Amino acid sequence: MTATVEENTEAKPGAVPTFEVTLRIERYNPEVDDAPHFEDYRVTVHGTDRVLDALHQIKWDQDGSLSFRRSCAHGVCGSDAMRINGKNRLACKTLVKDVNPGKPITVEPIKGLPVEKDLIVDMEPFFQAYRDVMPFLVTTGNEPTRERLQSQEDRERFDDTTKCILCAACTTSCPVFWNDGQYFGPQAIVGAHRFIFDSRDDGAAQRLEILNDKEGVWRCRTTFNCTDACPRGIQVTKAIQEVKRALLTNKF
Numbered sequence: 723m724t725a726t727v728e729e730n731t732e733a734k735p736g737a738v739p740t741f742e743v744t745l746r747i748e749r750y751n752p753e754v755d756d757a758p759h760f761e762d763y764r765v766t767v768h769g770t771d772r773v774l775d776a777l778h779q780i781k782w783d784q785d786g787s788l789s790f791r792r793s794c795a796h797g798v799c800g801s802d803a804m805r806i807n808g809k810n811r812l813a814c815k816t817l818v819k820d821v822n823p824g825k826p827i828t829v830e831p832i833k834g835l836p837v838e839k840d841l842i843v844d845m846e847p848f849f850q851a852y853r854d855v856m857p858f859l860v861t862t863g864n865e866p867t868r869e870r871l872q873s874q875e876d877r878e879r880f881d882d883t884t885k886c887i888l889c890a891a892c893t894t895s896c897p898v899f900w901n902d903g904q905y906f907g908p909q910a911i912v913g914a915h916r917f918i919f920d921s922r923d924d925g926a927a928q929r930l931e932i933l934n935d936k937e938g939v940w941r942c943r944t945t946f947n948c949t950d951a952c953p954r955g956i957q958v959t960k961a962i963q964e965v966k967r968a969l970l971t972n973k974f
């Protein structure tokens with residue numbers, strides 16, 4: 723099947739042009755398949771359509787068995803991270819026109835987590851690593867009688883890592899995680915960073931001890947894949963470096 727972009731030139735003035743593309747999707751149904759395989763689907767999309775829209779079109783009009791996760795469709799819930807043309811992205815934030823639609827667009831599940839069906843992976847190891855770093859405020863002493871105040875400067879120390887939507891694009895783009903599923907992974911360190919540097923929190927020492935583990939921050943090889951993959955633009959590698967520094971200097 724050819725995969726050229728065939729723009730519809732007969733559209734009315736002002737209409738968003740349409741074109742045809744091929745999505746080459748990794749399919750795997752553990753009930754019938756021994757191994758994953760690729761299948762091609764031809765769809766007509768608008769210039770404003772995202773990869774998620776193309777997947778919906780395939781599921782709704784061509785093959786209802788195609789399985790993938792999505793919820794908000796607006797880059798907020800983090801459920802539709804997948805490998806699109808070999809790069810981790812959110813399908814709902816990726817325009818088809820931006821991923822070289824002149825060739826088949828490959829769509830695969832994120833790497834390093836067990837595939838359950840098609841583009842759906844088992845996220846449990848990822849969420850377990852997140853839970854392990856205690857992603858909640860830890861306080862000691864008596865309950866305050868008013869809200870816990872914080873200066874703008876103190877709030878800014880962890881502002882970047884509050885933006886995480888737990889999509890796993892960072893962790894599953896990390897070669898260390900691919901080779902060693904025990905590694906906490908970038909997201910867990912981002913999740914810990916968000917509280918370690920929060921002036922209202924008293925659990926930093928405990929979290930740092932957890933991340934000082936042989937599967938903790940020291941496994942990071944600073945490849946920057948995580949930072950490149952993050953759809954929220956979080957400086958993931960920088961956050962990991964800050965946690966490493968906090969461990970070395972005992973300052974946080």
Ligand code: SF4
Pocket residue numbers: 800885886887888889890891892893908909912951952953954955956958
């Ligand atoms: S740090 Fe970025 S890539 Fe990683 S889980 Fe959070 S939002 Fe996704």
Ligand code: FES
Pocket residue numbers: 791792793794795796797798799800801802803812813814815
């Ligand atoms: S569907 Fe929610 S982030 Fe894409």
